[in-house]
Amino acid sequence: MSKLVFNPPPGWPQPPKGWTPPKGWSPDPSWPEPPTGWQLWIDATEPDDSESPSIPIPPVPPEKPKEAPQTRREAINDRLSALEAENARLKEQLLASKSGDTVELDDAQVLQAVGIYRYHHPLETAASYQVRLKEIEADAAELVRSKRAIAKSELFTFNNSLAQGKKLSSDLGRLMLRAYNSEVDNAIRSLKAGNVLTAKKRVEASRTAIAKLGTLMEMHITDEFHAVRLEEIELTADWLMKKQEEREAAREERARLREERRVQKELEEERARLDKEHAHLLNALQALQAQGKSDEELERRLGLIDEAIEQNDFRAANIRAGYIYVISNEGAFGPGVVKIGLTRRLEPTERISELSGASVPFRFDTHTLFFSEDAVTLENELHHHFASRALNQTNARKEFFFATPEDVRDVLLDRVGNILEFSAAAEATEYRQSIHAWPQEAASRRG
Structure with a gap:
C-alpha cells in the first residue's frame, strides 16, 4: 500500500514525523504561497529497483535551531525600543497633521521667534x-x-x-x-x-x-x-x-539725577577741604615770610592745592567730564562680555563697588579707568561702535556687550591715542575659587 506523507513547501515549518492535519486545519496566512504545482501529500512507499518515484521529493530544509529564551532585561529593552519607535512615528504624524490654523500659546517661543519689537503704530508718548x-x-x-x-x-x-x-x-x-x-x-x-x-x-x-x-x-x-x-x-x-x-527712561533719569547730586556733593565737600588746607598753608607761609623765612616744601604743597582746586572747579563746571570704565564679570556673564560705563565721581572705584553688590554673585574686574574731559561723547562713541554686539538689543541704555577687553582697548586707543593703564586679563578670583565647590552638573555647564 502507498503511504502518503505531508510535504511542506519551502518556508513552511517542518511538521513532526507522522503528523496529520487535524479537522478544520488550514495553513497560517503568514506562510509563503506554495510554488505552482506543488503537492502537499506525496507517496513515500519504498520504490522497486526497476521503478522510480514519479514525483521527486524535494530536500527538506534543516530545522532552525531553537533560540535561547530571552532574559527579562532583553525583553524590557526590546519593548522600550518598540515604544520609542512608535513614539517617533506618532510625533511625525502629529507634526505632519499640524495646519496653519494652530495657535502658538507659548509667549516665550513667540517672542523669541519674532525678535525685537517693532511698533505697529509709532506715536510719541x-x-x-x-x-x-x-x-x-x-x-x-x-x-x-x-x-x-x-x-x-x-x-x-x-x-x-x-x-x-x-x-x-x-x-x-x-x-x-x-x-x-x-x-x-x-x-x-x-x-x-x-x-x-x-x-x-x-x-x-x-x-x-x-x-x-x-x-x-x-x-x-x-x-x-x-x-x-x-x-x-x-x-x-x-x-x-x-x-x-x-518707565525705564524715568528710572534711568532718576538714577542719573541721584548720581549728579552725589557727585555735586562730593565736589563741594572736596572744594571745602581744599580751601581749608589752602588757607592753612597760606597762613603758614605768610607767617614765615613775616619772619624773613621761606619753605620750599610748603610752597610746593600750596601749588599742588591750587592745581587740585582748579581741577575740582573744572569738573564742577563741566558736567561732561568723568571716568570711562571697562569692567567684566566672568562668573556672572561668562567670558567675552564687558560693561562700558561712565562715572563722574571723584573716586570712580566706588561706582564699581556698587555694581559689584548683591545683584551679582561675584565682584567685577576693572580693566581700565580712563579720565576724559568729554567722557559723555567718548562713552557714546564706544556704545555706538559695539551696538551690534549689545546683549540687550531692545534697550540701548543697558551697557553690556559681547566683546573682550582687548576689543575695547583697541577702540579706545583709536579714539584717545594713549591709555596709561589697561589690564586685559580678568582675575575673577571669587568665581575661580567657587567653581570647584559647585555641583558637578553646574560646573560642567560652565566648563
Whole structure:
C-alpha cells in the first residue's frame, strides 16, 4: 500500500514525523504561497529497483535551531525600543497633521521667534496711544450700533417662516458677536508687551470658528469690524511697550539725577577741604615770610592745592567730564562680555563697588579707568561702535556687550591715542575659587 506523507513547501515549518492535519486545519496566512504545482501529500512507499518515484521529493530544509529564551532585561529593552519607535512615528504624524490654523500659546517661543519689537503704530508718548485707543473703542461701538459688526443672511427661514428665521439669525448673531468680543477682550487683558502675535492669532481663530458655525446663515464677523479690533490689539501692545520704555527712561533719569547730586556733593565737600588746607598753608607761609623765612616744601604743597582746586572747579563746571570704565564679570556673564560705563565721581572705584553688590554673585574686574574731559561723547562713541554686539538689543541704555577687553582697548586707543593703564586679563578670583565647590552638573555647564 502507498503511504502518503505531508510535504511542506519551502518556508513552511517542518511538521513532526507522522503528523496529520487535524479537522478544520488550514495553513497560517503568514506562510509563503506554495510554488505552482506543488503537492502537499506525496507517496513515500519504498520504490522497486526497476521503478522510480514519479514525483521527486524535494530536500527538506534543516530545522532552525531553537533560540535561547530571552532574559527579562532583553525583553524590557526590546519593548522600550518598540515604544520609542512608535513614539517617533506618532510625533511625525502629529507634526505632519499640524495646519496653519494652530495657535502658538507659548509667549516665550513667540517672542523669541519674532525678535525685537517693532511698533505697529509709532506715536510719541504713551498718552498719545491712550487717546488713539479711545477713538478705536468709539469706532468699534459705532459699528455695533449700525449693525456692521457681523454679517448674516436675511433670507434664512425657520419653521418655514422668514420672520422666525430673521429673529433666530439676529439672536444668534448677537451671541456670536458677544463671543468674538469676549475673545478679543480676553486677549487684550492678557496682553503683554511683545506677545501681540499670539493675541492676534487667537482672535483670528475665533473669527474662523464663528464663520464655520454660522455657515448655514452665511454669518461672519465683518472685515471692517475685525480690522478695528485688530488695530485695538496692536495699539494696546504698542501702548504697553511705550509705557515700559517710559518707565525705564524715568528710572534711568532718576538714577542719573541721584548720581549728579552725589557727585555735586562730593565736589563741594572736596572744594571745602581744599580751601581749608589752602588757607592753612597760606597762613603758614605768610607767617614765615613775616619772619624773613621761606619753605620750599610748603610752597610746593600750596601749588599742588591750587592745581587740585582748579581741577575740582573744572569738573564742577563741566558736567561732561568723568571716568570711562571697562569692567567684566566672568562668573556672572561668562567670558567675552564687558560693561562700558561712565562715572563722574571723584573716586570712580566706588561706582564699581556698587555694581559689584548683591545683584551679582561675584565682584567685577576693572580693566581700565580712563579720565576724559568729554567722557559723555567718548562713552557714546564706544556704545555706538559695539551696538551690534549689545546683549540687550531692545534697550540701548543697558551697557553690556559681547566683546573682550582687548576689543575695547583697541577702540579706545583709536579714539584717545594713549591709555596709561589697561589690564586685559580678568582675575575673577571669587568665581575661580567657587567653581570647584559647585555641583558637578553646574560646573560642567560652565566648563
